[in-house]
Amino acid sequence: MAAKRIALALSGGLDSVVLLDTVCKAVQASNTSKQSTEVWLFHIHHGLQKSADQWLEFCEKLAKKYRTQFDFRLLHFADKAQGNIEARARAERYDALTELCIEHDIEILLLAHHQNDQAETILLQLLRGSGVAGLAGMPQQRINTADGQSITLWRPLLNQSKADLEAYAKKYKLKWVEDPSNQNTRYRRNAIRKEIIPRLEKIQPGAISNLARSADLLAQSQVLLDRLAKLDGKDIFQGANLKLKPLLTLAKLDKPAANNLMRYWLKVNKLAMPSQERLESWWKDLMAVKQDSSLEWQHDEVSIRLWRGVLQVANPAFGHWIFKAIPPRSKLLGLSLALVSKAEQRGLVEHRQRQGAEKIQIKPKTPRKTLKNLFQESDMPPWERQAPLLYINDELIAVAGVGVSYPHLVSTGRRVLPEWSEKP
Secondary structure (H helix, E strand, O other), X not given: OOOEEEEEEXXXXXXXXXXXXXXXXXXXXXXXXXXXXXXEEEEEEOOOOOOHHHHHHHHHHHHHXXXXXXXXXXXEOOOXXXXXHHHHHHHHHHHHHHHHHHHOOOOEXXXXXXXXXXXXXXXXXXXXXXXXXXXXXXXXXXXXEEOOEEEEEEOOOOOOOHHHHHHHHHHOOOOOOOOHHHHOOOOHHHHHHHHHHHHHHHHOOOHXXXXXXXXXXXXXXXXXXXXXXXXXXXXXXXXXXXXXXXXXXXXXXXXXXXXXXXXXXXXXXXXXXXOHHHHHHHHHHHHHOOOOOOEEEEEOOXXXXXXXXXXEEEEEOOOEEEEEEEOOOOOOOEEEHHHHHHHHHOOOEEEXXXXXXXXXXXXXXXXXXXXXXXXXXXXXXXXXXXXXXXXXXXXXXXXXXXXXXHHHOEOOOOXXXXXXXXXX
């Protein structure tokens, strides 16, 4: 019988190291000759800290120590100076973990979030003026569906406090790495962790566990609201889109129900919840527009468009280049990891927009061709031809939707493949 596979997101920090130790002990105790569980460790290399390479090496050593399988993703952010880099890194991390699960046929992914993380999340959402969905915090279990595969995200430590984890690590003499950015109180989450929560615990002992309990109750309420949205949207949903005419009918009859339906639709499309003011302005636009007119809003860095009486979420306005690790024994060609890492450290991994006249060779024994010719050969629609380009050491290495420079590919050593991820 083939071994069951589970994966664990390993950053190398205290929380994930404690989770690793407890999971491996539980698996070792439960494995038998007839039934066994294979543990995989997934590490996401964001490249946002100088010590990121050392963290990757540390996690690889842990995988060997605990006799687990290991894989990683190397992410590259097109512009680290723009937007909420913390939120972008978190979103890309989840996407990369999902892709690793699909690649290795894993249906359960363990995350090391704990009770303090939950309390921080709830307080952040309160400060943002969030509704029930935001205040429900992080669910202990959630099922993600990607490429036809269902992946269960499970947070087994969510009812454990940070103090519990620290005590466990001390008892078993575990070692971990520290992210220096966690001490920077310019980040709101860090400020809440370092300054607000300790004060709340002094004012109200047990505040952390009480916040977590409130989140659980709100999560139950959100389940009912989602169920109501599905019922209200029975004649409104058109696949992943919304039909305008019946949507406006619902809004005129029951505005709270229409608001709930709109928020549910945004959640299904993995978009942030709008403020009440923004949602009201959308309703004004929709009420005023003619049935055959077009409309466009920018929200959460994507376009929401009304076209021919249907609301739809357009492709994200930008994305990021990510680098997928190639298994050592694979015959698949890829870029040298050493080359990419060195260029990343020197700031020579760049995302550029098409200017014109760029050429690239994407197949063996063929000449370099202009992007215009390649786009025409692939029958790419005109509006998709402003494709993102990846430059390494000032050389064109990859074109989103087209391919990777063949002369730069190698067949041996640690290799990665660049891929453009259209996620906000």
